[in-house]
Amino acid sequence: MRYRQIEAFHAMMISGSTVRAAELMGITQPAVSRLIAELEQSVRFALFDRVRGRLVATPEARLFFREVEASFKGLDRLRATAASIRDYGEGSLRIGCFAAGSTDLAPAAIRAFRVRNPRIRLTMHVTWSSAIRDGVVDGNYDIGLAADEIDSSGLDTQQFSNMSGLIAMPADHPLNRLRQIEPQHLRGVPLLGLVPEDRARQRLDTLLDQAGIEPQYVVETPNSATICALATSGDAVGLVNPMVTGSFRHAGIVFRPFEPKVTFRALLLFPPNTQKSQLVKDFVSELLKQRNSFKM
Structure with a gap:
């Protein structure tokens, strides 16, 4: 039993004649007839009877076609999967x-x-x-x-x-009048800080220490977005990653660059x-x- 024989049988079952099956497969009508005859020898039962000049599928052929059709549907899924992998990776x-x-x-x-x-x-x-x-x-x-x-x-x-970090603050905060924030501007200002293990927080603390400033952290969090949310009101400000600022630019909060730059x-x-x-x-x-x- 060869795949080409199964393909000829499938084409015969869905088209109803050797002529149309040959067109579907791109081969001659005698070639289709030969493949069907070879398949009948392989399965050892008749697949088609000639009735009034037409080939009619036998009951055995209809039973066999159920499995063949399931196999072809599986092949279609394989083709679709291959196309997905080719065009889109794994899908x-x-x-x-x-x-x-x-x-x-x-x-x-x-x-x-x-x-x-x-x-x-x-x-x-x-x-x-x-x-x-x-x-x-x-x-x-x-x-x-x-x-x-x-x-x-x-x-x-x-x-x-x-990215260079930004200082987030309420729109009515006194530091809002400055075009940029420098270490000395944070002296005595309540700070919203990232957690101590965050490298940007560590870089900020180093700059503040070099300026002789003891930071006054009132809240620590691993998330810059949380700092932005906390900075929408009150007296505290915090250094944040610019990636999060888009969602907060119209929420009563302003951002100012910090110098020297603290990178994220x-x-x-x-x-x-x-x-x-x-x-x-x-x-x-x-x-x-x-x-x-x-x-x-």
């Missing part, structure tokens, strides 16, 4: 994203990506950068977007961003020793486009 994308990237940047990239790839299934998990790193290594994420404090050994990495660095993470699919490359391209819309 799904798993993203691990740190909190700062999940507020505005990654959602904007997902929206733009889906306009061109509406059938692709995306999953985004928002978690700690260290967990994103482990998830990429373990194969749980196709792409990771994480802060630079992680151990990137054993990963395929690409620098994603190096982010990395793109990929599974080691693995070629990037076209799907991954396309989504990274969208992330980079969105990144460029932020103040660097």
